[in-house]
Amino acid sequence: MMDSAMIDRLETTFKMLAPRGPELTDRFYAHMFSRNPSLRPLFPTSLADQKKKLLASLVLVVQNLRTPEKLQDPLKEMGARHVGYGTKAEHYPIVRDTLISVMADMAGDAWTDQYAADWSAALDVVASIMLTGAEEAMEAQEGKTTDAATA
Ligand code: HEM
DSSP states (O other), X not given: OOOHHHHXXXXXXXXXXXXXXXXXXXXXXXXXXHHOGGGGGGSOSOOHHHHHHHHXXXXXXXXXXXXXXXXXXXXXXXXXXXXXXXXXXXXXHHHHHHXXXXXXXXXGGGOOHHHHHHHHHHHHHHHHHHHHHHHHHHHHHHHHHHHHHHO
């Protein structure tokens, strides 16, 4: 799914932008909330911790592109926690497109359509693992409710 050339490009672009992590995450939330104000209340008032955690999770993903099996459990667990934050499946493309748009702006002339396509595909993989974790968590929860009702 992610071939070596694609992973190279994801690493290259991330290396270009990760040193500007605080700017990336500042711009990410500003951009996302300006276009999707209804998402703001899902987040805590102060975004300082949130910005660091988002950046750390992107670092984790990029560091493990060549060992994707290491991403399964952490991303499923993260997806399961997102159910509690009120995250819905339809929010994931918003996060994906916001991130790509901010990265493109920051990279300027160095950005290409290929990079956008690579990040789009990579973030869809991340979202699908997170959503698998979310579904599993919801099924486990339903199982408990049913057990309680029949007990
Ligand atoms: C690429 C997809 C995403 C990544 C990598 C990501 C990453 C993170 C991380 C690392 C945290 C810190 C807490 C934790 O690990 O559980 C977090 C929290 C959170 N995320 Fe995401 N997230 C993603 C998608 C989304 C989407 C689509 C939404 C929907 C709007 C969302 C909303 C939130 C909220 C509301 C919090 C909790 C803030 C709080 O109450 O502390 N995230 N996210």
